Amino acid sequence: MPKEGITPRATDYSQWYLDIVRGADMADYAEVVRGCIVFKPTGYAIWEAIQSGLDQRIKATGHVNAYFPLLIPKSFLMKEAEHVQGFAPEVAEVTRAGGEELAEPYVIRPTSETIIGYFYAKWVRSWRDLPLLINQWANVMRWEMRTRPFLRTAEFLWQEGHTVHATEEDAERETLLILHEVYADFVEREMALPVIKGLKSDKEKFAGALRSYALEAMMQDGRALQAATSHNLGQNFAQAFNITYTDQNNTVQYAWTTSWGISTRLIGALIMAHSDDEGLVLPPRLAPTQVVVVPIYKNEAERSAVLAAVERITAGWQGHLRFKVDDRDNLTPGFKFNEWELKGIPLRIEVGPKDVQKDAVAVARRDMPGKAGKQIVPQAGLTERLQALLDEIQQQLYDRALQFREANTHDVQDYAQLRTAVETGFARCYWDGTSEDEQRIQNELKATLRVIPLDQPETAGRCVLTGRETTRQVIFARAY
Amino acid sequence: MPKEGITPRATDYSQWYLDIVRGADMADYAEVVRGCIVFKPTGYAIWEAIQSGLDQRIKATGHVNAYFPLLIPKSFLMKEAEHVQGFAPEVAEVTRAGGEELAEPYVIRPTSETIIGYFYAKWVRSWRDLPLLINQWANVMRWEMRTRPFLRTAEFLWQEGHTVHATEEDAERETLLILHEVYADFVEREMALPVIKGLKSDKEKFAGALRSYALEAMMQDGRALQAATSHNLGQNFAQAFNITYTDQNNTVQYAWTTSWGISTRLIGALIMAHSDDEGLVLPPRLAPTQVVVVPIYKNEAERSAVLAAVERITAGWQGHLRFKVDDRDNLTPGFKFNEWELKGIPLRIEVGPKDVQKDAVAVARRDMPGKAGKQIVPQAGLTERLQALLDEIQQQLYDRALQFREANTHDVQDYAQLRTAVETGFARCYWDGTSEDEQRIQNELKATLRVIPLDQPETAGRCVLTGRETTRQVIFARAY
Numbered sequence: 001m002p003k004e005g006i007t008p009r010a011t012d013y014s015q016w017y018l019d020i021v022r023g024a025d026m027a028d029y030a031e032v033v034r035g036c037i038v039f040k041p042t043g044y045a046i047w048e049a050i051q052s053g054l055d056q057r058i059k060a061t062g063h064v065n066a067y068f069p070l071l072i073p074k075s076f077l078m079k080e081a082e083h084v085q086g087f088a089p090e091v092a093e094v095t096r097a098g099g100e101e102l103a104e105p106y107v108i109r110p111t112s113e114t115i116i117g118y119f120y121a122k123w124v125r126s127w128r129d130l131p132l133l134i135n136q137w138a139n140v141m142r143w144e145m146r147t148r149p150f151l152r153t154a155e156f157l158w159q160e161g162h163t164v165h166a167t168e169e170d171a172e173r174e175t176l177l178i179l180h181e182v183y184a185d186f187v188e189r190e191m192a193l194p195v196i197k198g199l200k201s202d203k204e205k206f207a208g209a210l211r212s213y214a215l216e217a218m219m220q221d222g223r224a225l226q227a228a229t230s231h232n233l234g235q236n237f238a239q240a241f242n243i244t245y246t247d248q249n250n251t252v253q254y255a256w257t258t259s260w261g262i263s264t265r266l267i268g269a270l271i272m273a274h275s276d277d278e279g280l281v282l283p284p285r286l287a288p289t290q291v292v293v294v295p296i297y298k299n300e301a302e303r304s305a306v307l308a309a310v311e312r313i314t315a316g317w318q319g320h321l322r323f324k325v326d327d328r329d330n331l332t333p334g335f336k337f338n339e340w341e342l343k344g345i346p347l348r349i350e351v352g353p354k355d356v357q358k359d360a361v362a363v364a365r366r367d368m369p370g371k372a373g374k375q376i377v378p379q380a381g382l383t384e385r386l387q388a389l390l391d392e393i394q395q396q397l398y399d400r401a402l403q404f405r406e407a408n409t410h411d412v413q414d415y416a417q418l419r420t421a422v423e424t425g426f427a428r429c430y431w432d433g434t435s436e437d438e439q440r441i442q443n444e445l446k447a448t449l450r451v452i453p454l455d456q457p458e459t460a461g462r463c464v465l466t467g468r469e470t471t472r473q474v475i476f477a478r479a480y
Numbered sequence: 481m482p483k484e485g486i487t488p489r490a491t492d493y494s495q496w497y498l499d500i501v502r503g504a505d506m507a508d509y510a511e512v513v514r515g516c517i518v519f520k521p522t523g524y525a526i527w528e529a530i531q532s533g534l535d536q537r538i539k540a541t542g543h544v545n546a547y548f549p550l551l552i553p554k555s556f557l558m559k560e561a562e563h564v565q566g567f568a569p570e571v572a573e574v575t576r577a578g579g580e581e582l583a584e585p586y587v588i589r590p591t592s593e594t595i596i597g598y599f600y601a602k603w604v605r606s607w608r609d610l611p612l613l614i615n616q617w618a619n620v621m622r623w624e625m626r627t628r629p630f631l632r633t634a635e636f637l638w639q640e641g642h643t644v645h646a647t648e649e650d651a652e653r654e655t656l657l658i659l660h661e662v663y664a665d666f667v668e669r670e671m672a673l674p675v676i677k678g679l680k681s682d683k684e685k686f687a688g689a690l691r692s693y694a695l696e697a698m699m700q701d702g703r704a705l706q707a708a709t710s711h712n713l714g715q716n717f718a719q720a721f722n723i724t725y726t727d728q729n730n731t732v733q734y735a736w737t738t739s740w741g742i743s744t745r746l747i748g749a750l751i752m753a754h755s756d757d758e759g760l761v762l763p764p765r766l767a768p769t770q771v772v773v774v775p776i777y778k779n780e781a782e783r784s785a786v787l788a789a790v791e792r793i794t795a796g797w798q799g800h801l802r803f804k805v806d807d808r809d810n811l812t813p814g815f816k817f818n819e820w821e822l823k824g825i826p827l828r829i830e831v832g833p834k835d836v837q838k839d840a841v842a843v844a845r846r847d848m849p850g851k852a853g854k855q856i857v858p859q860a861g862l863t864e865r866l867q868a869l870l871d872e873i874q875q876q877l878y879d880r881a882l883q884f885r886e887a888n889t890h891d892v893q894d895y896a897q898l899r900t901a902v903e904t905g906f907a908r909c910y911w912d913g914t915s916e917d918e919q920r921i922q923n924e925l926k927a928t929l930r931v932i933p934l935d936q937p938e939t940a941g942r943c944v945l946t947g948r949e950t951t952r953q954v955i956f957a958r959a960y
Contacts, residue, residue, distance in 0.1 A: 028599060030599075033552070041544040041545065044544075064524075070635050091578075092551075092577035095574075106572075115510075128810070139618075141550070
């Protein structure tokens with residue numbers, strides 16, 4: 001039986017997504033500010049969990065945080081030829097301030113390579129100043145035509161790392177370190193979301209990058225979502241902003257820079273990867289609340305016995321489990337079950353008068369709705385049992401997403417197969433085409449070259465389009 | 481002997497402040513973005529420590545975080561009469577986006593009462609929805625004419641809490657809870673900065689508030705700095721944005737709202753309250769690095785013995801002390817001492833070959849420069865000794881700032897005394913004047929009514945200006 005207010009995935013996947021966002025109370029449409037949303041507390045708490053897990057990894061790999069201005073002189077955008085093409089059409093411009101027209105407009109940062117490049121040119125002098133390893137948590141703005149909560153909004157939140165290195169090898173090592181140790185490690189371990197690590201094609205790379213790496217994940221409708229990007233910017237921005245250093249031989253050299261980011265669209269990925277027709281499903285490691293306790297009683301005597309038991313049971317949880325006791329008096333247990341299902345809390349504990357008598361509790365797993373996920377568990381050893389269950393759920397969500405991706409990744413040999421494959425999932429194929437060929441596929445099949453996986457086969461094959469032999473395998477898919 | 485690059489406080493306090501900001505590498509001037517700064521890693525790490533201490537207290541008092549749009553329709557600002565007067569002259573306006581002129585300009589939020597009020601009107605329906613307790617961490621922009629790093633910048637970072645309540649008493653209780661339990665507790669305990677808690681006069685209150693409360697602190701030049709504000713907004717914004725709820729008798733009522741904020745100007749307060757002519761001084765509880773270890777050696781044999789000792793000594797510190805080992809090979813100990821003094825690290829540990837032989841280390845306190853703050857400490861029990869020293873420093877900084885404030889707070893009886901007192905510190909006096917009287921004092925003495933302390937005397941006295949008898953005592957001072 002479908003849940004009230006949630007359109008089943010099979011009926012309308014897009015509407016299902018919007019129903020989850022609304023049903024779990026994650027965001028509100030800021031219709032008065034075009035294309036923007038309000039991140040409501042339930043949605044923002046997930047972003048805080050993402051920030052915490054990423055910030056830890058960013059610092060553990062030697063980076064520090066800083067903060068650069070929101071506004072960028074418009075002329076800065078123009079300094080890197082590809083960059084201006086990519087971003088100029090979608091910026092918001094400040095033309096008036098303090099009651100006066102500005103001589104030169106500012107743009108609200110769509111990304112900060114240019115303004116940060118300007119400062120790095122001042123700060124970097126010698127090889128001793130390198131590497132410079134800085135990250136920023138910030139809001140950015142891109143005036144997108146079509147928006148969807150979390151996935152694509154005019155204003156969004158992200159972190160953007162910007163680093164400077166002495167050599168191309170150092171920059172490349174940094175770009176890959178971030179991809180593997182920071183991004184893939186976080187997304188796979190904390191979000192339970194398996195990813196394909198790889199390189200972007202020239203057509204799909206960041207505007208101004210030498211090489212862009214990305215993580216691609218599969219959503220439950222078979223579409224791809226780019227979960228993170230890490231760019232080796234080569235010397236493009238160093239040349240545009242004159243970031244130079246004096247090397248050990250006293251020669252002035254252009255530096256090499258990188259940039260990398262993860263944004264609030266990850267919240268969208270999280271929803272679309274794991275949730276079901278009952279509501280949001282959160283991986284336990286990321287869930288702001290892992291366990292919700294619902295006391296069940298019919299009269300005052302039962303109430304006090306049950307609440308006393310709940311207090312005793314949860315006494316030892318502090319510091320071990322992130323939990324909440326839902327002791328609201330004016331709501332039925334059924335209403336509460338529904339609300340916490342919608343909000344994706346991984347485990348629900350029910351404590352009723354019979355459970356109190358038997359020194360037990362009922363435990364319901366959010367990832368297995370219905371009877372299959374329900375069990376009676378003794379109160380003795382409950383904390384450890386719940387921790388083990390949370391680990392099991394985390395693993396289960398990852399495994400399920402991986403199986404789904406594998407089942408919906410099709411090895412295709414020719415264009416007809418490619419056409420069919422991208423209707424339902426990823427098409428894996430050999431590829432030796434050009435950017436124009438990619439554009440043709442995009443026009444005809446609405447699919448793009450998502451990623452050239454770092455894991456490549458040992459044998460060669462024939463390009464799905466040109467028939468030429470090549471060793472390069474790629475993933476085509478429709479994408480968010 | 482004054483430190484190179486630091487103008488002594490006694491010579492030029494303003495220049496001293498700028499020298500500390502630059503010497504400790506806390507900020508850079510974003511001269512290409514008017515009135516903005518870059519928060520460099522050393523400065524931003526202090527903001528992260530402030531965020532962490534405040535966020536913990538904000539959540540512990542029942543609030544949750546959310547995020548609202550950066551842009552506000554310009555017409556929203558106009559809806560509350562006092563608010564528009566206060567903020568309209570200093571907003572930055574977005575008039576063009578995505579290549580097109582906008583029909584209605586947006587302003588970049590100078591504060592978010594209006595845009596948040598708009599959403600709260602949608603979200604609040606019944607008394608059951610109240611209180612609504614939300615906080616936001618965000619950047620805001622006010623096009624100020626004169627700027628100074630951290631203290632006054634066009635863009636700054638802050639948290640702004642916005643709450644909705646059913647009754648005036650509830651709103652008042654919230655306003656004072658934040659003032660006492662969140663702000664004063666944080667600023668006094670973590671920042672070691674004694675504050676006077678009190679009410680703002682009508683002239684000085686927030687544009688649109690019923691009552692504004694604030695914390696005022698004294699800087700080392702005797703000027704006041706407003707460290708935090710907490711506003712009871714009455715029903716002003718509820719009426720402007722139609723925030724209503726149905727009460728338990730099924731009657732529709734206007735709600736009562738509050739707002740409260742602390743910003744990156746606290747970093748400026750921190751510098752000006754504790755630092756000296758040697759550089760920044762950081763209170764240990766807030767310091768991102770509490771202890772820096774400088775190994776001292778002349779040759780390779782000494783080097784390996786000293787570094788082995790350092791590794792052994794610091795092995796147990798993880799999780800107990802926030803520390804850094806400065807093992808940079810290309811710099812002299814003297815250079816390192818200077819750098820960490822400038823950056824305000826509370827304790828410096830020196831480990832040389834003689835210390836290794838004696839199973840001891842040399843410890844230097846940043847709050848007591850020179851010989852007075854140096855001591856030889858045995859390696860046995862060092863962790864506990866350092867923790868005790870850090871506590872002692874924290875208390876010492878607080879006591880010193882409190883003594884300074886008391887020594888520079890003058891009880892004044894008449895206008896001549898008031899004139900003299902505000903030259904060097906706070907003037908405490910009875911007050912029964914009007915907003916016009918305050919304006920006259922501001923024009924003549926460059927001093928404002930900072931705060932009407934919550935702690936009031938039991939006896940009456942005569943108003944410093946009008947001579948009328950009153951029981952109300954206030955603080956006048958020049959302010960940042």
